[in-house]
Amino acid sequence: MTDHEHSPTIVLNGARHELPGATSALDLIADVTGRELNPDGTPADGGRLGIALAVDGEVIRRGAWSDCTLADGHTVDIVTAVQGG
Amino acid sequence: MTWTIDDVEMSSRLVMGTGGASSLSILEDALVASGTELTTVAMRRFDAESRDSVFTMLQRLGIRVLPNTAGCYTARDAVLTARLAREALETNWVKLEVIADEDTLLPDPIELFAAAEELVLDGFTVFAYTNDDPALAKRLEDAGVAVVMPAGAPIGSGLGILNPHNIETIVSRAQVPVILDAGVGTASDAALAMELGCTAVLLASAVTRAHDAHAMARAMALAVEAGHLAAGAGRIPKRPLALASSPFDGMLAAQ
Numbered sequence: 214m215t216d217h218e219h220s221p222t223i224v225l226n227g228a229r230h231e232l233p234g235a236t237s238a239l240d241l242i243a244d245v246t247g248r249e250l251n252p253d254g255t256p257a258d259g260g261r262l263g264i265a266l267a268v269d270g271e272v273i274r275r276g277a278w279s280d281c282t283l284a285d286g287h288t289v290d291i292v293t294a295v296q297g298g
Numbered sequence: 299m300t301w302t303i304d305d306v307e308m309s310s311r312l313v314m315g316t317g318g319a320s321s322l323s324i325l326e327d328a329l330v331a332s333g334t335e336l337t338t339v340a341m342r343r344f345d346a347e348s349r350d351s352v353f354t355m356l357q358r359l360g361i362r363v364l365p366n367t368a369g370c371y372t373a374r375d376a377v378l379t380a381r382l383a384r385e386a387l388e389t390n391w392v393k394l395e396v397i398a399d400e401d402t403l404l405p406d407p408i409e410l411f412a413a414a415e416e417l418v419l420d421g422f423t424v425f426a427y428t429n430d431d432p433a434l435a436k437r438l439e440d441a442g443v444a445v446v447m448p449a450g451a452p453i454g455s456g457l458g459i460l461n462p463h464n465i466e467t468i469v470s471r472a473q474v475p476v477i478l479d480a481g482v483g484t485a486s487d488a489a490l491a492m493e494l495g496c497t498a499v500l501l502a503s504a505v506t507r508a509h510d511a512h513a514m515a516r517a518m519a520l521a522v523e524a525g526h527l528a529a530g531a532g533r534i535p536k537r538p539l540a541l542a543s544s545p546f547d548g549m550l551a552a553q
Contacts, residue, residue: 262386270378296316298340
């Protein structure tokens with residue numbers, strides 16, 4: 214990485230988040246959840262992930278996470294189920 | 299005695315919400331005691347610090363999840379939340395909730411209807427949380443929602459069913475299942491909902507915030523079953539004066 218290239222910074226769940234470099238949505242979710250993921254976005258342990266992701270207000274389907282490269286300024290939301298209703 | 303949505307057959311007519319419990323273990327105990335087969339969850343930002351997952355627990359218990367759009371004020375937010383829920387929880391079912399203000403938490407009819415139309419077109423099975431308004435309920439049904447869910451009273455109020463006549467009217471005109479949602483405070487409220495002809499009752503706070511959640515969960519399960527049986531049994535007509543249940547013939551007369 215040359216000097217003028219800086220790490221991409223996104224807004225992750227409402228807070229600034231610096232990425233280590235070129236990062237796919239799949240990488241980010243694996244990092245945030247601490248779970249190993251297959252390229253199709255399913256957990257390597259065979260369980261269910263229970264996670265969804267939106268970039269700039271658009272839902273990115275699980276199968277497209279690996280092709281979704283996060284860029285500087287992206288607003289990323291990672292959501293899951295909580296008690297409610 | 300079962301009821302069916304999208305070919306999914308359910309025996310329990312008590313739909314539990316997971317909100318309001320002070321811990322996951324209390325919630326789990328209440329869910330099991332209630333015998334529920336369908337339970338709502340909310341969608342919120344993932345918190346890595348929060349190790350307890352309600353989704354994992356529900357999978358373990360074998361209870362189907364019904365994600366809701368609680369907290370949304372606009373059709374736009376509700377549609378996004380529903381799409382996130384579909385992706386995260388791998389279900390087309392959604393409890394559509396679009397509220398007007400935080401004091402009443404009552405549905406905003408305009409935004410609710412707009413969201414319902416969009417979600418139906420997008421292939422969702424929509425459980426529409428609505429006002430106890432027969433006209434709006436009919437419009438939602440015409441828009442293609444799978445279930446109409448009128449509020450008995452504001453969420454968490456425990457006021458019971460404020461307008462039983464409207465609930466009865468909604469039920470009598472609906473071609474889709476009607477689930478009484480919100481306002482239930484105690485077992486008799488749940489029984490009344492079923493006596494009015496509802497297919498099921500959805501409640502959370504009445505159980506999760508009860509002093510003894512386990513006992514109230516059990517009470518609600520029994521009340522829903524009792525009310526459903528009573529609704530089908532054909533109640534006696536109300537009458538202004540007594541009708542003796544013992545014969546007058548053969549009475550003894552004191553000398």
